[in-house]
Amino acid sequence: MSKKILYDEMSWLEVKEAVKEERVPLIPVGSTEQHGPHLPTKTDIFLAYEICKAATNKIPDKSLVMPPVNYGYNEHHLDFPATIHISYETLIKFVIDIGKSLAHHGFKRIVIVNGHGSNTAPMELAARRITLETSAICASLTYLSIAPEVFQLLEGEEAHGGDVETSMMLYLSPQSVNMSKAVRDWDFPKSKFITFGVEPKGKSFAVAGGNVQFVDWWSRVSKTGIIGDPTKANKERGKRMFEIFVDKLAEFIEEFRKREIRPRKDYH
């Protein structure tokens, strides 16, 4: 039998074994929110979860995947029907409790894999508190930020429901995409400092929004719920994008799993 990669498929004996093997639990976090008229509300969590599973399948001795956190911090999307908003305080506490439980059982290195841009700051705080309040170390990442090379493949813009997300959904969940409803929506106030989203051959998501942080009500910057151009999306590029994210995540897990955890020392 091949190795189980999903935590919720394992018995407690198997989890105990996974601790011994120093496997790295991945906590997928996403959202249930509007993604334009052409994509389903599952998009963020579905993609984060698929990337976690595929990365773990490459290195099944080294990581495992926790049940996904399907909701996220997205009050700014509430002008569009469908979005379920979780306050950032609740979300942070919820994910910290997952991390603390994992640390309690003996896992030493934990990674939060986020699929929703606005969870980035709350998940950074959750990871920090897990590190400071347990014997484990915890890192967080938003998958869109770990592989800037993906943006070299862009043919249309991406911030939300654009070329990247739509292309990967066409590859992974084509039955839930309605391309007849896909439209380009890229009409928000442009700024030299507030960089937001990414244009073809443009800068990475890590830079986008990374200089000056500002997120407005979505209904002020989008008429369709989309910010990007999903009309250029296609399945083949979606497959290539997905594989790049998966390879990058697996590479990071392998490195983080070997990261030395040094003893603390009180210098008073």
Ligand SMILES: [Zn+2]
């Ligand atoms: Zn999204």
